[in-house]
Amino acid sequence: NAGVTQTxxxxxxxxxxxxxxxxxxxxNHEYMSWYRQDPGMGLRLIHYSVGAGITDQGExxxxxxxxxxxxxxxxxxxxxxxxxQTSVYFCASRPTGYYEQYFGPGTxxxxx
Amino acid sequence: AQxxxxxxxxxxxxxxxxxxxxxxxETRDTTYYLFWYKQPPSGELVFLIRRNSFDEQNEISGRxxxxxxxxxxxxxxxITASQVVDSAVYFCALSEQNSGGYQKVTFGxxxxxxxxx
Numbered sequence: 009n010a011g012v013t014q015t016x017x018x019x020x021x022x023x024x025x026x027x028x029x030x031x032x033x034x035x036n037h038e039y040m041s042w043y044r045q046d047p048g049m050g051l052r053l054i055h056y057s058v059g060a061g062i063t064d065q066g067e068x069x070x071x072x073x074x075x076x077x078x079x080x081x082x083x084x085x086x087x088x089x090x091x092x093q094t095s096v097y098f099c100a101s102r103p104t105g106y107y108e109q110y111f112g113p114g115t116x117x118x119x120x
Numbered sequence: 121a122q123x124x125x126x127x128x129x130x131x132x133x134x135x136x137x138x139x140x141x142x143x144x145x146e147t148r149d150t151t152y153y154l155f156w157y158k159q160p161p162s163g164e165l166v167f168l169i170r171r172n173s174f175d176e177q178n179e180i181s182g183r184x185x186x187x188x189x190x191x192x193x194x195x196x197x198x199i200t201a202s203q204v205v206d207s208a209v210y211f212c213a214l215s216e217q218n219s220g221g222y223q224k225v226t227f228g229x230x231x232x233x234x235x236x237x
Contacts, residue, residue, distance in 0.1 A: 039223070050228055
């Protein structure tokens with residue numbers, strides 16, 4: 009099992025550019041989430057999904073889109089990058105229910 | 121609304137000292153789960169423990185122990201005889217059902233622990 013994988017590991021964007029952060033898991037988990045981590049802010053939930061075709065907004069969804077066409081993949085799209093989106097992004101998955109989350113290694117994004 | 125407070129932003133201890141990391145939570149639900157995660161300097165997030173709202177027994181795992189008290193809405197984490205490898209950011213998290221019936225997880229802002237040799 010690869011667990012949760014994220015690509016790329018590092019990315020630099022210019023303001024206004026778009027990109028997709030990829031996330032995949034091979035554990036057949038229903039629940040997947042995207043978080044951003046900023047200094048002093050902890051991890052904040054951006055979007056989450058409880059299964060293919062079902063997504064919902066988290067705490068800080070503005071500027072981000074998601075979709076879930078398969079159980080394995082949960083990409084995060086930045087349509088028009090802004091410097092405020094400079095952050096470390098973590099994808100996580102877990103089985104349905106009150107279980108711990110498995111996190112990917114993170115993507116460090118810088119928007120200039 | 122759920123909320124998790126980790127009031128200690130940074131803690132420094134000398135190796136072999138004991139240290140307690142505080143976590144206070146707010147929830148209206150009677151069924152919820154609490155978690156602790158560790159983030160070492162390498163950046164990955166590592167699960168440490170899960171505790172449900174109906175189980176107030178303290179847990180001990182090696183040098184780690186957790187004290188869950190519903191009366192004070194706290195889930196504190198103690199490291200006994202700290203070691204340099206314990207240096208990390210530690211996050212407390214709360215999972216409960218939202219209005220849509222899904223379990224949402226809220227993280228605290230983390231406590232950075234530095235263990236000085």
